[in-house]
Amino acid sequence: MKQTLITALDHAEEFAAYWIGRQFPRPEVALGEESQTPYCNWCGQNNDGLTHCTCGCRSLKWSRVIRLGMYEPPLSTCIIRGKYSRWHDVLELMGKRLGQRIRGCVPPNAVIVPMPMPFIRWWFRGINHSAVLAKYVARSSGLGRRNLLLRKESPPQAGMSANQRTQLNMKNIRPRPFGKLHGKPVVLVDDVLTTGRTLEVAAKSLRSIGASTITVAVVAVTNLPETIKKVDYAPLTP
Numbered sequence: 282m283k284q285t286l287i288t289a290l291d292h293a294e295e296f297a298a299y300w301i302g303r304q305f306p307r308p309e310v311a312l313g314e315e316s317q318t319p320y321c322n323w324c325g326q327n328n329d330g331l332t333h334c335t336c337g338c339r340s341l342k343w344s345r346v347i348r349l350g351m352y353e354p355p356l357s358t359c360i361i362r363g364k365y366s367r368w369h370d371v372l373e374l375m376g377k378r379l380g381q382r383i384r385g386c387v388p389p390n391a392v393i394v395p396m397p398m399p400f401i402r403w404w405f406r407g408i409n410h411s412a413v414l415a416k417y418v419a420r421s422s423g424l425g426r427r428n429l430l431l432r433k434e435s436p437p438q439a440g441m442s443a444n445q446r447t448q449l450n451m452k453n454i455r456p457r458p459f460g461k462l463h464g465k466p467v468v469l470v471d472d473v474l475t476t477g478r479t480l481e482v483a484a485k486s487l488r489s490i491g492a493s494t495i496t497v498a499v500v501a502v503t504n505l506p507e508t509i510k511k512v513d514y515a516p517l518t519p
């Protein structure tokens with residue numbers, strides 16, 4: 282029965298590709314089977330569990346990273362299509378898979394918080410990918426979800442130093458008025474963890490409104506270049 286359904290869906294895809302001229306693969310096909318490789322629970326980089334991870338010299342503002350995989354195909358392709366082609370279904374599937382990984386790894390009173398997107402960017406893109414991910418992470422993990430952060434539009438960060446980017450983000454990512462966490466743990470959801478600067482600022486904002494612990498849940502983690510791995514990050518001001 283299941284095989285018949287899959288065959289029928291394959292035919293429907295071919296039919297759509299032929300007549301519409303555009304292919305819409307099913308999210309399960311685009312994303313492929315789930316696979317899990319060992320990774321460092323603090324920075325999310327691949328780690329065999331035996332080698333000492335280089336993140337020990339960095340000052341990270343969260344207690345744990347939960348991820349689906351490294352930022353490489355098919356995950357990277359699915360993230361780009363989800364964000365820029367408004368492919369809601371693939372974001373939904375990635376959110377559900379991430380929620381399944383989170384279930385049982387955080388306390389039951391933990392709150393899912395999406396990384397905020399500036400309104401103007403949301404308006405032009407037509408989709409708030411972090412909010413879509415967080416929605417399905419919450420559904421799949423059975424945890425509550427709250428939009429507790431606000432983000433203002435900022436100029437492009439390319440060419441800025443890490444500290445300039447941090448200062449900019451600290452001005453632009455703020456807690457919403459009246460949002461209090463009263464000591465609850467938080468799961469901060471985003472699509473990609475790169476240097477982690479923006480996530481660190483968001484984590485600091487959440488701590489300022491009473492988050493007890495911060496777990497970062499991301500779809501993918503980029504491979505840090507050696508220069509960044511060795512940087513001894515200046516701590517953020519408390």
Ligand SMILES: [Zn+2]
Pocket residue numbers: 321322323324325326334335336337
């Ligand atoms: Zn690490």
